[in-house]
Amino acid sequence: MSQELRYATIAQLTTMLATKQVSAREITDAYLDAIEVSNPKLNAFITITAEQARAQADASDARIAQGEARALEGIPIAIKDLFCTKGVQTTAASHMLEGFIPPYESTVTQRLYDAGMVGLGKTNLDQFAMGSANITSYFGNVLNPWGENLVPGGSSGGSATAVSANLCAASLGTDTGGSIRQPAAFSGIVGLKPTYGRCSRYGIIAFASSLDQAGPITKTVEDAAILFEIMAGHDEKDSTSAHHEIPHVSNMLEGDMKGLRVGIPLEYRPDGLDAEIAAMWDHGVEILRARGAEIVPISLKHTKYALPTYYIIAPAEASSNLARYDGVRYGLRVHEAGMGIDDLYECTRSVGFGAEVKRRIMIGTYVLSAGYYDAYYKKAQRVRGCIINDFREAFEKVDVILTPTAPSAAFKIGEKMDDPVTMYLNDVFTVPASMAGIPAMAIPAGLNKAGLPLGLQLLGRSFDEVTLFKVAAAMERDLGFVRLKV
Numbered sequence: 001m002s003q004e005l006r007y008a009t010i011a012q013l014t015t016m017l018a019t020k021q022v023s024a025r026e027i028t029d030a031y032l033d034a035i036e037v038s039n040p041k042l043n044a045f046i047t048i049t050a051e052q053a054r055a056q057a058d059a060s061d062a063r064i065a066q067g068e069a070r071a072l073e074g075i076p077i078a079i080k081d082l083f084c085t086k087g088v089q090t091t092a093a094s095h096m097l098e099g100f101i102p103p104y105e106s107t108v109t110q111r112l113y114d115a116g117m118v119g120l121g122k123t124n125l126d127q128f129a130m131g132s133a134n135i136t137s138y139f140g141n142v143l144n145p146w147g148e149n150l151v152p153g154g155s156s157g158g159s160a161t162a163v164s165a166n167l168c169a170a171s172l173g174t175d176t177g178g179s180i181r182q183p184a185a186f187s188g189i190v191g192l193k194p195t196y197g198r199c200s201r202y203g204i205i206a207f208a209s210s211l212d213q214a215g216p217i218t219k220t221v222e223d224a225a226i227l228f229e230i231m232a233g234h235d236e237k238d239s240t241s242a243h244h245e246i247p248h249v250s251n252m253l254e255g256d257m258k259g260l261r262v263g264i265p266l267e268y269r270p271d272g273l274d275a276e277i278a279a280m281w282d283h284g285v286e287i288l289r290a291r292g293a294e295i296v297p298i299s300l301k302h303t304k305y306a307l308p309t310y311y312i313i314a315p316a317e318a319s320s321n322l323a324r325y326d327g328v329r330y331g332l333r334v335h336e337a338g339m340g341i342d343d344l345y346e347c348t349r350s351v352g353f354g355a356e357v358k359r360r361i362m363i364g365t366y367v368l369s370a371g372y373y374d375a376y377y378k379k380a381q382r383v384r385g386c387i388i389n390d391f392r393e394a395f396e397k398v399d400v401i402l403t404p405t406a407p408s409a410a411f412k413i414g415e416k417m418d419d420p421v422t423m424y425l426n427d428v429f430t431v432p433a434s435m436a437g438i439p440a441m442a443i444p445a446g447l448n449k450a451g452l453p454l455g456l457q458l459l460g461r462s463f464d465e466v467t468l469f470k471v472a473a474a475m476e477r478d479l480g481f482v483r484l485k486v
Contacts, residue, residue: 002030006166010223024074028057044161048121073116078171081122084203093137096352106203124158132426153183160187178430181442185405185455196437197242200235208317225250253473258292263398267303306432312380319364405442405455444481
């Protein structure tokens with residue numbers, strides 16, 4: 001029974017709880033038992049909040065018995081360790097914040113708790129969300145349950161592994177340049193990056209403020225819709241939070257594809273594109289065509305500049321955001337008697353930050369420095385404007401865009417670690433949507449010859465998650481992907 005509970009979706013568990021087939025405590029215990037067995041190998045969790053989770057589950061059972069169940073009552077969810085959680089260690093997978101206990105709750109996690117979520121713990125990630133393989137964490141690499149010594153993708157690799165290995169019903173992630181979608185593709189699950197501004201960034205440890213966005217990682221499109229409705233919404237604590245009505249997308253997953261215009265960008269099929277990924281993409285196109293959609297070739301001509309532009313803007317913002325970690329106010333402090341303030345800063349940051357974080361801080365500081373600001377950062381912002389215009393023009397012709405999610409399946413740990421540029425190329429298909437701030441969803445589409453998951457990505461107009469969910473749900477049904485059961 002405990003195995004079957006772990007394989008169930010949020011929608012299924014909610015029905016089982018409502019009909020008294022199972023209790024929230026039984027579901028929570030099933031996941032906690034699985035975490036105890038699997039986490040020593042997979043390293044998906046940094047902090048496990050077993051006692052808190054059981055108390056929350058018992059409270060949920062009491063509410064259900066009284067007929068007061070909320071939308072997410074008794075559903076166990078894992079939280080990326082980038083969300084501040086009141087009274088629970090929040091590290092950003094760094095030595096710099098090891099042992100930090102926030103005195104407040106992030107808006108997104110608070111909304112989920114208010115809806116009845118049971119919090120299982122905090123998941124591992126690339127340090128300060130900087131990485132594409134979850135190999136930069138101070139707390140060690142995360143492993144992908146689909147194979148031996150495989151990366152889960154990043155930065156939300158711990159969240160993706162927790163869902164894929166059935167260690168939680170769903171998880172929270174953040175996406176800056178693909179950090180939800182790419183690990184979802186590597187792990188055979190669903191990952192949504194909502195429109196920038198849909199979900200509050202309050203209480204999320206900042207990487208790149210104009211790009212960071214919270215989103216759900218789930219087993220199905222329906223589950224992603226359920227979480228999206230709860231997570232999204234305006235927050236006065238976040239100046240970038242959007243004033244837009246939240247649609248009930250979970251009730252809009254059925255729909256006719258006839259007349260739907262699907263864009264296929266020419267620039268996403270470069271010379272040398274992996275043949276299995278190209279074939280999977282073609283299969284997705286045929287599914288939508290068979291459902292009556294019109295397939296429209298489009299051009300996103302500035303796509304080739306998106307990745308280098310991202311790796312100017314994101315490090316620049318990171319350089320500014322991470323300046324707060326100085327060894328004075330909070331977090332790690334490396335200090336010896338007689339040490340001056342400059343030495344304190346230098347020693348604290350040298351010890352507290354990992355190699356990838358230091359690399360991005362140095363890049364960001366360089367492009368923002370006098371003499372280089374105009375040549376790099378200012379020019380990158382102009383190119384970003386061109387990328388936004390490309391998508392705006394494309395969505396005058398089409399309703400949704402279909403692309404691959406990642407240029408490869410999950411690769412072995414150590415395979416690309418020696419070359420940061422090669423590692424950065426993992427984000428080539430996901431970065432443009434982040435630069436434009438539009439919603440994007442990764443769905444599992446099939447397996448390659450090695451038996452590893454491959455994903456497709458759907459891109460939508462800003463604040464048009466409804467169309468994205470409708471198309472994704474239809475494709476999910478036709479693709480018939482079988483999730484991992486471990």
